[in-house]
Amino acid sequence: MTEYAHPEMLVSTPWVEDHLEDLGELRLVEVDVDTSLYEQGHIPGAVAWNWENQLQDQVRRDVLNQDDFNQLMSKSGISNKSTVILYGDNNNWFAAYALWQMKLYGHADVRLMNGGRKKWVEENRVLTNEIPEYPAGSYQVKSVDLSIRARRNQVHEKLDQLDTNALVDVRSPDEFTGKIIAPPGLPETAQRAGRIPGAKNIPWGQAANEDGTFKSADELVELYGSKDITGDKDIIAYCRIGERSSHTWFVLRYLLGYSNVSNYDGSWTEWGNLVDAPTVTGPE
Secondary structure (H helix, E strand, O other), X not given: OOOOOOHHHEEOHHHHHHOOOOOOOEEEEEOOOOOOOHHHOEOOOEXXXXXXXXXXXXXXXXXXXXHHHHHHHHHOOOOOOOEXXXXXXXXXXXXXXXXXXXXXXXXXXXXXXXXXXXXXXXXXXXXXXOOOOOOOXXXXXXXXXXXXXXXXXXXXXXXXXXXXXXXXXXXXXXXXXXXXXXXXXXXXXXXXXXXXXXXXXXXXXXXXXXXXXXXXXXXXXXXXXXXXOOOOOEEEEEOOOOOHHHHHHHHHHHHOXXXXXXXXXXXXXXXXXXXXXXXXXXXX
């Protein structure tokens, strides 16, 4: 069986449990789609980040700016040297988004707990309602890696070069074909339904097993390779607002080791609101 390209980017639930008594520079962060879950019980020592108001600029539609990112890290007791373990509900959906944003701002050691909250709870591991307090730090972003963030002009440029580039639409088939604009229960943030021309549909959740862990490297190579998403191409992943595509970005970049992978966090919310943006609907 082929190993993951970067197995160090994942930790197991037993690994986390074994380190709870001596966290040191280790910091646990829970990031959930359902932001109420943390209060119902969380891993001891874990802080919570709310994806709606702590991982997004509250004025512009954008990721956190550097100052706000520094403040979030410092308030969470995270230093530039900290090992940060992220986990959350729904197969680490928003935990992967937080990891992508931390890598955007150059944090050296950040990982996902494989299986996320679901696996931890199903294994009957310890939960607490105690909210930890850590001394505030003085985090400072040292570098910004813009290579992992795609902008709409970059997407436009690749539309005529799909022999050497690839677009991965990780939304549901109904979103991809234009039957619906947003998943059930979520706001319709675009004016038009459909997809970017040339995109291949591989829903993000297909990379996960039933228990929330990632599928094997061999299974992932087969999954993405079946749609010609291979490591020799420049790959852009997108979804509705950039969070599900962060999960796919993590899989392609760290589990399969594909070097040229970026996340278009503008995603369909941006593209579906652009005037005269190339758009198609219907089956692939």
